[in-house]
Amino acid sequence: MTVTVRFAPSPTGHIHIGNARTALFNWLFAMKHGGRFIQRFDDTDFARSRQEYADAILYDLHWLGIFPDAIRYQSRRIENYDAAVERLKEAGVLYACYETPEELDLRRKVRRTRGLPPVYGREALKLTADEKAAFEADGRRPHWRFLLPNFDTDPFEPQRTDIVWTDVVRGEETVDLASLSDPVLVREDGTYLYTLPSVVDDIDMEVTHVIRGDDHVTNTGVQIALFKALGAEPPAFGHHNLLTTSSGEGLSKRSGALSIAGLRESGLEPMAVVSLAVLIGTSENVSAVASMAELAERFDPAATSKSASKFDPDELIVLNRALLHETPFSEVQDRLSALGISGEKAEPFWLAVRGNVEKLSDSVAWWKVLKSGPQEPAELSDEDKDYVRAAFDILPEEPWDASTWKAWTDAVRKETGRKGKALFMPLRLALTGLAAGPELADLLPLLGREGTLARQP
Template identity: 35%
Template sequence: MSDTTVKTRFAPSPTGALHLGNLRTALFNALLARSRGGHFVLRIEDTDRERYRPEAAQALMGDLRWLGLAWQEGPEVGGPAAPYHQHERTAIYDAYYRQLEAEGWAYPCFCTESELEMARRAQRAAGRPPRYPGTCARLSAEEAARKRAEGRAPALRFRVPPGEEVRFTDTVHGEQRFATDEIGDFVIRRADGTAAYLFSNAVDDALMGITDVLRGDDHLTNTPRQLLVLRALGLSGPRYGHMGLITGDDGAPLSKRNGSRSVAELEAAGYLPEALLNYLARVGHTYDEAGLLELDGLAAGFAPARVSAAPSRFDADHLRHWQAEAVMAADTQRLRDWLAIEAFIPPGYADELLNAVRANIRFPEDGKEWARRVFGPPPALEPEARAAIAEAGAELFETAVAAAEEGYNRFQGLRAALQERTGRKGKRLLMPLRAALTGRCSGPELQPIVDLMGGERVVERLRRAAEVAAEDRAQEE
């Protein structure tokens, strides 16, 4: 890999299941790397050992593999910047902490959380934005030693230079400027000795050669802080792009609380990976191509300039649309494996059934339902279907039974015989037939599914329809 190769990363902190907001971040970074022939890095940010869940990290990697989002560097793959779990990089961080302290860029902070909260309240009451007031910024070495002797473990704060402006070009938002006087000194190492996100995230991006980072715009204000740290350490940072968040119906960031399901839950519900990828690739990003795309196609059309800075609302109907597109595009053998319908149909009929009902399938249960409707006993009549049967009247179905028993039990022959004997045609004929044979008033094209039913099932269902129509007429009288 050359020095100019694009290298992106996904750097989750696995404390639970992977959700769609984080998945989109992973996808956009993977697509950017893929579009430029670069590398996609997976880094596990697990410095918060109390909240970190190893099983969540394993599940996350399984989710990424299921979606086809392979990483070229990271856990279980390796790479030149290993290790890729942050808790294994403590010695690296410690060396940089010592450098910052020695050069005056960092200092120990002994302030307690209650003291910090009191300072924030006072600042808000005075109409000022809350930021660290610099309480420990001028502690002498003797004062710091005395506090340590008292058993007070300090955090480590970065000393933000006053009177400067941090500028950078955001690949989504454009030119950005932040005054250092409005930032305030910030924690880079917690009191328990673990690295703070702002620090370890920036340092690892630099050391791993990350060239481009796409992340949620909730991180936008973190960027000037991280650039200040990297400048103090003499390290180069990536290009940053901050995209609008995905929100729920309530306008809040998408979460389990407002209806978001995890990737694992969506997989269990029967969603295909192509559906999730095509949906998320278009949440806050535009494509010229309106149809279903494979991963290479999604990468070819991806560009940071097409990423939106505005929030994007999660649309369950849009996701189901892409599910339908993915089902239509899947090959028959894959659908058979996915639907697992063999137990519901006679041997040898799976491909014919799938060809007949594919357009009406979204999830595995849909396939099983149509298998039962075609090959099982007469299905329950939905209310609309029963109404259509009653309106058509028993005479139509008695005529249909007679025609079917004469051998007109395949669809085209049955329809032709009924048109001739009853004068019915079009919707007046096809709607009651559909209701009688499938129990529903909507569904796949009738011809292939009726022909798959076979003569005995056709006669049985038509006879039931005649009985139902007669019963309903009798009740009216």
């Protein structure tokens, strides 16, 4: 059996970090088991689904490092769902209902006042052919409900019916079908809700594992029943905890909170986003993981907490910095070139500054310092200016290398008697205009003797 997973968002907006968590859990699970990853777009909501959103989701996934083995669109598979509907009707487990939303709401209120759970009472099963014809003549069109197998012989006497499965993430889970309303599978206009197309696709695409957010736990009980009604063995299910904003608010595509596009445009590295999205809310320490393959080795869905986790963007900066500090020049060469950093000095420059940047774009400022000098004149006292001038007068002759800085400062110490911060800080300010930054032993050979003398105050 080939492990097959799927990520199935609706293309009605841009995906956020919570959606990405689901995609990554599936991708890493497939990697870990040598399986397949299907990108499926649940686009049966024709009014809100857009191809531009589907394209943007694929772009976001590619940026994260997810490359689907197949791409499918539900809107192109309607005939498959139509066929499943006919099978369910023939089996007597899909029935027509004519209630309006207002009538359903009133019935729920009545059940609550009687101390009963607000589930659908299956009143439509009692409709006669004449009553249905009258509704049709009145312009009503039916929606269709799936008759849950939660009774013995009389559907009006439901009894506890536990659907039990071993969850890939949460362990043993149970849903009592008697506590649920028969779900609507087909709307009045003939379009499909999420449940039926999802199950039909999982059967047709031979999905072996469905890994998604824990807001779907109850849905899983219904879907397992539907798999069996269609004569199929249900896949394994896993439900991971959800992410919230740092203030505890839920994420949504409509609000745009923590969208992948926004995180990318802010200059973050994809593996920083991936590392936090996967490891937060698990028993693993959150740390910067350099590659998807390494993360797959560490990934254990069962190590995930059952409670929601807060996603703090500030943590991304810490991870981003850690990743960049270890990134070799070969991995960023093209991106640095796009930022205007190229030539024979580009590699030693990157190796010199990477320990002092939070985002790759920060290196541009240091490149300007290297090429053009301090962006703001150094603020030196008159005494320090005299000291720096004297120090520049005893600069070593070229060629310069990594040992030049020590040779120079040793000579300056001997000549001026300065030591510690009084020795080094005025020189750093004169050379870079900043009180902190890359090791000057690394920068000095890049500046060269002429470039250094040009910074003499």
